[in-house]
Each structure stands twice: as structure tokens, then as C-alpha cells.
Amino acid sequence: MPTYTPPLRDMHFVLHELLGVVERLRPLPAHAELDVDTVNAVLEEAGRFAADVVQPLNAVGDAQGCTLNRADHSVTTPAGFAAAYAQYVAGGWPALAADPAHGGQGLPHTLNLCLYEMLNSASQAWAMYPGLSHGAYECLHAHGTPDQQATYLPPLAQGTWTGTMCLTEPHCGTDLGLLRTRAEPQADGTYRLTGEKIFISAGEHDLADNIVHLVLARLPDAPAGTKGISLFVVPKWCPTAEGKLGVRNAIRCTALEHKMGIHGNATCQMVLDGAVGTLVGEPHRGLAAMFVMMNGARLFVGNQSLGLTEVAYQNAVAYARERQQMRAPGGAQCPQQPADPILVHPDVRKMLLTARAYAEGGRALMLYAGLRQDVSLSHPDAEERQAALDELALLTPIVKAFLTDNGWLATSQCVQVFGGHGYIREWGMEQFLRDARINMIYEGTNTIQSLDLLGRKVLGDGGRKLQSLGRQISAFIDTHGVREDLQDFITPLAQLTRQVTQLTTEIGLKSVGQPAWVGAVAVDYLRVVGHLVFAYLFARMAQVALDAQRTQAERGQPADPFYAAKLHTARFYVTKLLPETAGLIRSAHSGAAPLMAMDAALF
Structure with a gap:
């Protein structure tokens, strides 16, 4: 059975040494x-909950599914899912990053992302129940009426109610302009919604007292297409004026999807038959x-694959240390044993380092995006908030698509490390691979993310957001480019920066009058x-690690092997994984x- 150890040391490194989140966030009034100390204490307790309470449920959830x-x-x-969720609520975890005005703890979203990385490593299917609630909370916090906020935000923050997003319908997925669910206005100011929704994660379950559905539907006078879509809050149980549970609403689960993975999460077909919203x-x-909610969900999905990449890597390394097979290329490393552990073989190391690099790079990107989210929400200066929001908008499709593509590659490589044992359920590795596959599909397929990045976030604003990121990268190169010990990292970074600028310009010019050009190159471009x-x-990260090593040497302190490992991983990334960009470009x-x-007839 798989095991899991929360990667607290690397989280500390990214949060404190790389990003300096406390120094960056303390000037913000919130x-x-x-x-x-608070950050580290939260991380430690979150890791304990994920490893001790949630992780043992992962295989159980996969085997049993929902009924x-x-x-x-x-x-x-x-079995065990509801009890674990009760512990989660009792521990105050749903309130971690929620607004204190609604019963939250007001801690940074960056820290909340660490919590959810660990929960996703422990059990992606279980983590989806509370994870979607946070997005529903944020949506109502930003756009709900005062009455809606008073009714729904406190129980969502407390976790006694959970949330969903109801978008997809049987005849339409990404093309929401085709949706048919209708909303009829009532004399009392409410609406009656009728229609069908499918693929609704956590649409029905036994973990919470109430489920708050955010539903897209059309009003009677709605124009065609996406410009005619309205959003409604449709609770499973209609709240009374006092906020208690009232009558059962006419929204029900009529079927569960039978899926490749995430069996422990209820993926529901929902029918609304005059439901009140x-x-x-x-x-x-x-x-x-x-x-x-959708953008929050896209960050959440990237975090799902980050969690799976980490836990798959941990188990593959443990197996590679113990599994004996043949001798090392240069001769026996363990002559007293009948064979050497497979960790000595170059290709096994390549597979493990691929997963490790994608986990460590993914964590840095995820928490960097989380920091920008916190700044966009809480910075007292409007220009700083907007700059952070723009950068977050650019990074969101990258987090979703790049991290989930990498997660699929990494979990597949980790199955390969196990050989035949990776293909059978006993070791648990094939579940990570099956669970990882959905992350490239839902919350907007990775092609949709690529089109969003290139079409909306880059070409759509004349490259303004990308240029801002480019200036940050160029400033880093200018500051550290003279350092001999950083040339392994600065040189390829500078080269790729120039290539991205050239590629973006070329695409911008060639896409004029050629509508298929953007769609043809978008996936390559995002990667x-x-x-x-x-x-x-x-x-x-290499710069931070090298500086830390130098400081330790100057102080006569023992060298911390963490920094050596970080530099090895970084060098592996830039020499073995980064060159993929040449083929993509x-x-x-080719356009x-x-x-x-x-001709279509030839397919």
C-alpha cells in the first residue's frame, strides 16, 4: 500500500526562502x-491530518466508490469519508482562508494551497468535497447579495455546508452558450430552475448538512449564446429566514458516473425540476x-496533479531503493546482495528525477500564483492589486494545463519504475495514474486553457501581461547574469526568453486572417x-540554494543536503526536461x- 510523508521542508523552502511570503504579506492589512511560526504550525498540523486521517482512505475510496x-x-x-470530513470541520480547516467577517480565519490563500496539495496527495477524491466549497464561497463573496452572503458564507466557511458548480449539460460541455437550463422568475423575487446537469463533482453526498449549487441557466428573455447566461444559487435544502434547513429543494441526483478514476468522489447527473434559486x-x-469559481477551480485542479506527482514520486523512490534488479552499469554497488537496487540504473533515475522536478517546479509555481492571488485580494494599493490580478490571469491556464500534463507524465513514469508491480492494484500506483487523467479534462480541457492563454491572455491584450512577466525574468537575468555559478540556469533561461518573444511575435503576425493558426499552435505555445x-x-531556487550553501560555509556550519538536492534537481530540469521546448517551438x-x-472525408 502507498504511503505519504508531507513535503514540509520543501514547502518551507518555497514559502520562506524563495518567496518570502511573510515579508511580502505582512504589509497588507489583512x-x-x-x-x-504560525505558517509552519499550520503546515505541520495540515500534513498530519492529510497523512494520518485522509491518506488511509484513498484505496478504500477507490475500491468502494459511491452508492x-x-x-x-x-x-x-x-467508508470513513464522512467521519474524516467531520474531523476536518472540527479542526477548522474549511475556514483557513475565509474572511473573518464570515467566520473565517483570514489566513493567506497561499497557505490554503499548501493544505490542499497535501490533501490531494492523500486522496484527490476526498479532497474534492471540501475543495469545491472554497470556490463557491469565493464566488458568493465576490458577487453575492448581502442576503446571500449572510445566508451562505458562514456555513460554507465552517464547512457544515458544501458547494458545487453546475455548468455542463448532456449536449454541451465547454460550449456553454448551448446550455438549455431555464430559470423562470417568480413573484417573490426567486426563480424556478428546470434542466439537466452532468459531471457535477460532489453533487450529492452524506458529508455535510446542505449542498449549495451554483447553477448556470437562462432567463426567458436571454439572448442566445454566452451573453444570455445567468448564475443562480440553488441549495439542496432551502434555508429558512433564520438560516436553518427548510424544505427539500427540487434538485436531485439521478445517476452517478462510472469513471476511470476518482471513484471516491460522487460525480453526479443532476436534474432540476422547478428548483428554487x-x-x-x-x-x-x-x-x-x-x-x-472557475478560475479558483483551475488552480485547484493544477494542485490536484501536483499532489499526485508528489505522492507518486515518494512511493517510486521508496520502491527503487528496495527493488533489486541486475547490476549497476559500472559494476556492483551492493556486492553482498544478489543484485543492486534499481535506483542505480540511469533510466530509473531519469524517471524519478522527472517526477521530482515536476513536483518541485509545480510547487514553486503554485505558491507563486497563490501569493499573487493574496496580493490581488488584499493589497491596499489599487495598482498593485491590478498588477497581481493580471499576472494571476496569465498564470492560471499555465498552472492548470502545464501541471496536469506534467502530473500525467510523472505518475506514468512512476508506474514504470514499479514495472509489472506498478500495473496491479496492490501497490496503489495505478490509482494515481487513473486519478491524474481527469485533471487534464475537467474545468476546461488543457486545449481550452491553451487557447485562453494564447488567444485571451497574450494576443488579446497585445502581449501586455506576458511582457510584464518578461520584465521580471529579464531583471533577474540582469541582476544575476554575471554570476559564474548560475550560468547553468541563466543561459538557457535567457535563450528561452528570447525565443518566446520571437514565437509570440510570429504567431501574432501569422494569425491575422488565419483563424486556425492560434488553435493549431496554442497547446505547443502553452507548454x-x-x-x-x-x-x-x-x-x-538555484540562486537561493547556492547563497544558502555559501552562507553555511562562511559560518562553518555543516552543509545542508537539502540544498545540494535542490541544485541537482534544478540542473536535471534545465538539461533533461527544458530542451523539450526546441521541438515544441x-x-x-509549422502552423x-x-x-x-x-480533407475531412479522408479521416
């Missing part, structure tokens, strides 16, 4: 009392409000920019013709 009672439409989660935000502007961000963060240069020239 986090004026934040300190390192639908067709008579009353209730769903029973796997209230409007969130303005009529016909539901997508603008829902994007608060190139993802590597650019990783290369920047690995260069920064060449592919992008749309190789894809679109073939």
Missing part, C-alpha cells in the same frame, strides 16, 4: 499579524460571476511558456497547414 439510493436520490460515500450578480452576466516559468523559478512554427490541409 495579514499584518502573520508570522513564520446512489434511487428511491430517495441520496448518495453514500465510501436566487440570482447571483446581474442578469445575463452569469459567466463573469462564475469565472471567480513552451510553462517551461519558461519553470526555468525562471528553478533559476531563482519547431512544431509551432496550421499540417492539421487543416487534409
Whole structure:
């Protein structure tokens, strides 16, 4: 059975040594009392909860799945899930990053991302139940009426109620302009919603007292397409004026999806039959409000694959240390044993280092994005908030797509380390791979993320957001480019920065009058920019590690092996993984013709 150890040392490194989150956030009034000891204490307790309470449920959830009672439409989660959630609520974890005005603890979103990385390593399926609630909370916090906020935010922050997002319908997925669910206005100011939704994660379960559904629907006078979509809050149980549970609403789970992975999470088909809802935000502007939840969910999904990458790596390393197979290329490393451990073999090391690099790079990117989110929400200066929001908008599709692509590659490599044992359930590795596959699909497929990055976030604003990131990278290169010990990292970073600028300019010019060009190159482009961000963060991590080693040597302190390992991983990344960009750039240069020239009848 798999095991899991929370990567607290690397989290400390990224939070405190790389990003300096306490120093960056304490000037913000919302986090004026934040300190390192509090951050570390939260991380330690979160890790203990994830490893001791949630992780033992992962295999159980995968084997048992969820059960639908067709008579009353209730769903029973796997054994132990509800009890673990009760402990989660009792520990105050749902309130970690929620607004104190609504019963939250007001801690940074950056710290909340660490909590969820560990929960996702422990059990992605379990973590989805509380994870979606945070997005519903943020959406209502940003766009809900005062009455909606008073009714729904406190129980969502406390975790006694959970949340969902109801977008997809049987006939439409990403193209939400096709949705048919309708909302009829009532004399009392409420609406009656009728329609069908599918693929609703945590749409029905036995963990919480109430489930708050955020539902996209059309008003009777709605224009066609996405401009005619409104957002409604539709609770499972209609709250009374006192905030208590009232009558059962007409939204029910009619079926559970039978899935490749995440069996422990209830993925529901939901039917609304005149369900009571209230409007969130303005009529016909539901997508603008829902994007608060959708963008949060995209960061959450990237975090899911980060968690799976970490736990798969940990177990693959443990196996490679023990499994004996053949001798090392240069001769026996363990002559007293009949064979050497497979950790001595170069390709096994390559697979392990790939997973390790994608975990460490992913963690740095995830927490860097979390810090920008905190600044965008709490900085007293409007320009600083906007700059952080712009950078977060640029990074969100990269976090979602690049980290989930990497997670799929890493978990697959870790299965390969186990050989035949990785393919059978006893070792638990194949579950990580199956669970990881959905992350590339939901909350907007990775192609949708690529189109969003290139079409909206880069070309859509004339490259302004990308240029801002480029200036940060160039400033780092200018400051540290003279350092001989950083040339392994600075040189490829500078080269890729120039290549991204050239590629972006070329795409911008060639896409004019050629609508297929952006769609043809977007996936390659996102992966190139993802590597650019990783290369920047690995260069920064290498600089921190080298400086720490120098300081320890000057003080006569023993060398900390953590920094040596960080530098080895960074060098592996820039020499073995970053060169992927050469092929991607060449592919992008080929444009749309190789894809679109073939007549459809020939497929």
C-alpha cells in the first residue's frame, strides 16, 4: 500500500526562502499579524491530518466508490469519508482562508494551497468535497447579495455546508452558450430552475448538512449564446429566514458516473425540476460571476496533479531503493546482495528525477500564483492589486494545463519504475495514474486553457501581461547574469526568453486572417511558456540554494543536503526536461497547414 510523508521542508523552502511570503504579506492589512511560526504550525498540523486521517482512505475510496439510493436520490460515500470530513470541520480547516467577517480565519490563500496539495496527495477524491466549497464561497463573496452572503458564507466557511458548480449539460460541455437550463422568475423575487446537469463533482453526498449549487441557466428573455447566461444559487435544502434547513429543494441526483478514476468522489447527473434559486450578480452576466469559481477551480485542479506527482514520486523512490534488479552499469554497488537496487540504473533515475522536478517546479509555481492571488485580494494599493490580478490571469491556464500534463507524465513514469508491480492494484500506483487523467479534462480541457492563454491572455491584450512577466525574468537575468555559478540556469533561461518573444511575435503576425493558426499552435505555445516559468523559478531556487550553501560555509556550519538536492534537481530540469521546448517551438512554427490541409472525408 502507498504511503505519504508531507513535503514540509520543501514547502518551507518555497514559502520562506524563495518567496518570502511573510515579508511580502505582512504589509497588507489583512495579514499584518502573520508570522513564520504560525505558517509552519499550520503546515505541520495540515500534513498530519492529510497523512494520518485522509491518506488511509484513498484505496478504500477507490475500491468502494459511491452508492446512489434511487428511491430517495441520496448518495453514500465510501467508508470513513464522512467521519474524516467531520474531523476536518472540527479542526477548522474549511475556514483557513475565509474572511473573518464570515467566520473565517483570514489566513493567506497561499497557505490554503499548501493544505490542499497535501490533501490531494492523500486522496484527490476526498479532497474534492471540501475543495469545491472554497470556490463557491469565493464566488458568493465576490458577487453575492448581502442576503446571500449572510445566508451562505458562514456555513460554507465552517464547512457544515458544501458547494458545487453546475455548468455542463448532456449536449454541451465547454460550449456553454448551448446550455438549455431555464430559470423562470417568480413573484417573490426567486426563480424556478428546470434542466439537466452532468459531471457535477460532489453533487450529492452524506458529508455535510446542505449542498449549495451554483447553477448556470437562462432567463426567458436571454439572448442566445454566452451573453444570455445567468448564475443562480440553488441549495439542496432551502434555508429558512433564520438560516436553518427548510424544505427539500427540487434538485436531485439521478445517476452517478462510472469513471476511470476518482471513484471516491460522487460525480453526479443532476436534474432540476422547478428548483428554487436566487440570482447571483446581474442578469445575463452569469459567466463573469462564475469565472471567480472557475478560475479558483483551475488552480485547484493544477494542485490536484501536483499532489499526485508528489505522492507518486515518494512511493517510486521508496520502491527503487528496495527493488533489486541486475547490476549497476559500472559494476556492483551492493556486492553482498544478489543484485543492486534499481535506483542505480540511469533510466530509473531519469524517471524519478522527472517526477521530482515536476513536483518541485509545480510547487514553486503554485505558491507563486497563490501569493499573487493574496496580493490581488488584499493589497491596499489599487495598482498593485491590478498588477497581481493580471499576472494571476496569465498564470492560471499555465498552472492548470502545464501541471496536469506534467502530473500525467510523472505518475506514468512512476508506474514504470514499479514495472509489472506498478500495473496491479496492490501497490496503489495505478490509482494515481487513473486519478491524474481527469485533471487534464475537467474545468476546461488543457486545449481550452491553451487557447485562453494564447488567444485571451497574450494576443488579446497585445502581449501586455506576458511582457510584464518578461520584465521580471529579464531583471533577474540582469541582476544575476554575471554570476559564474548560475550560468547553468541563466543561459538557457535567457535563450528561452528570447525565443518566446520571437514565437509570440510570429504567431501574432501569422494569425491575422488565419483563424486556425492560434488553435493549431496554442497547446505547443502553452507548454513552451510553462517551461519558461519553470526555468525562471528553478533559476531563482538555484540562486537561493547556492547563497544558502555559501552562507553555511562562511559560518562553518555543516552543509545542508537539502540544498545540494535542490541544485541537482534544478540542473536535471534545465538539461533533461527544458530542451523539450526546441521541438515544441519547431512544431509551432509549422502552423496550421499540417492539421487543416487534409480533407475531412479522408479521416
